[in-house]
Amino acid sequence: MDISCYRxxxxxxxxxxxxxxxxxxxxxxxxxxxxxxAGLWWYKTANKTE
Structure with missing residues (x-):
């Protein structure tokens, strides 16, 4: 695969x-x-304690 194909x-x-x-x-x-x-980020945002 040629790298130049990614225009x-x-x-x-x-x-x-x-x-x-x-x-x-x-x-x-x-x-x-x-x-x-992504799972770690989702876990942290879903379990924020207020």
């Missing part, structure tokens, strides 16, 4: 997308990390 995005973002696309394990880890961060 309108910075080169580093295209390189990151390319690296994740070529490494499914890394992609899974990135998605799992993003889901964990």
């Amino acid at each position: 309108g995005t910075p080169k580093i973002i295209g390189a990151l997308i390319d690296a994740l696309y070529q490494n499914p394990t890394l992609l899974f880890a990135a998605v799992a990390g993003a889901a964990a961060l």
Whole structure:
């Protein structure tokens, strides 16, 4: 996959997308990390004590 096909995005973002696309394990880890961060943020906002 050519990095230049990501029009309108910075080169580093295209390189990151390319690296994740070529490494499914890394992609899974990135998605799992993003889901964990979103879950932690949701947990903290849902359990604010007033």
